[in-house]
Amino acid sequence: MAYLNYRGIVLKEVNTGEADKIITVLTAEEGKISIAAKNARRAKNSLSSGTQLLCYSSYMLFKGKELYNMSSCEVIEPNYEIRNDIVKLTYCSHILELAADNVQEGEPSEEILQLLLNTLYVIAKTSRSLDLITRVFELRLMALLGYEPHVISCVSCNKTEDKKMFFDLDSSGLVCSECVNKNGRVVSLLPGTVKALKYIMCINPQKLYSFSLSEESIKELYIISKSYIKEHLGKEYNKLDYLKYLNLK
Numbered sequence: 001m002a003y004l005n006y007r008g009i010v011l012k013e014v015n016t017g018e019a020d021k022i023i024t025v026l027t028a029e030e031g032k033i034s035i036a037a038k039n040a041r042r043a044k045n046s047l048s049s050g051t052q053l054l055c056y057s058s059y060m061l062f063k064g065k066e067l068y069n070m071s072s073c074e075v076i077e078p079n080y081e082i083r084n085d086i087v088k089l090t091y092c093s094h095i096l097e098l099a100a101d102n103v104q105e106g107e108p109s110e111e112i113l114q115l116l117l118n119t120l121y122v123i124a125k126t127s128r129s130l131d132l133i134t135r136v137f138e139l140r141l142m143a144l145l146g147y148e149p150h151v152i153s154c155v156s157c158n159k160t161e162d163k164k165m166f167f168d169l170d171s172s173g174l175v176c177s178e179c180v181n182k183n184g185r186v187v188s189l190l191p192g193t194v195k196a197l198k199y200i201m202c203i204n205p206q207k208l209y210s211f212s213l214s215e216e217s218i219k220e221l222y223i224i225s226k227s228y229i230k231e232h233l234g235k236e237y238n239k240l241d242y243l244k245y246l247n248l249k
């Protein structure tokens with residue numbers, strides 16, 4: 001039997017049978033894959049730890065008729081800090097849902113895997129603003145999925161700076177104060193938000209989370225990102241509303 005060795009993050013888990021699981025894993029080589037893990041729900045089973053949500057592991061697999069089957073796994077990063085914190089876990093559920101819904105099966109996804117690993121690391125190991133981290137992830141993910149907004153200059157006249165810039169949803173990018181259509185779907189932006197958008201789209205992945213931003217600008221990023229995702233992915237992602245019910249936000 002030919003074994004394959006993949007590293008990946010568990011995006012989703014579904015219980016099957018008496019003690020089995022099917023997990024959805026994001027890999028660099030094949031994007032999203034589904035893996036059957038026999039007996040993974042038994043506490044002492046060697047597959048139990050590496051098949052939990054958010055776990056980054058190395059998997060030995062063999063191909064079955066429809067799914068991969070797991071032969072063994074070794075945990076690289078369990079991300080315990082996230083699973084033990086309801087607020088961090090809720091933000092990460094939202095992030096995992098975005099990845100699970102929009103990464104294709106069989107499509108190499110190395111950059112998206114790197115983005116997700118990087119994002120989970122910052123959430124797990126630091127106390128940085130979860131709202132800022134989530135907006136950065138969302139916008140960078142949109143770019144990697146092929147929906148990069150135009151944030152280098154005004155989409156109409158190409159001016160790179162103006163006293164006031166806006167984000168225009170209809171043209172998926174920045175517009176200056178002369179080109180803006182105030183009756184259109186536009187978000188007025190603070191200078192800090194414009195700078196942040198450029199940074200998020202252009203900076204190399206290692207430095208993606210090395211900046212801070214005012215609360216007002218984080219709110220503006222939220223308005224842009226939420227509408228932009230709905231516009232291009234055709235779905236509203238509402239898992240973060242859960243925090244309001246718990247009075248945690």
Ligand SMILES: [Zn+2]
Binds near residue numbers: 155175177178179180
């Ligand atoms: Zn312009």
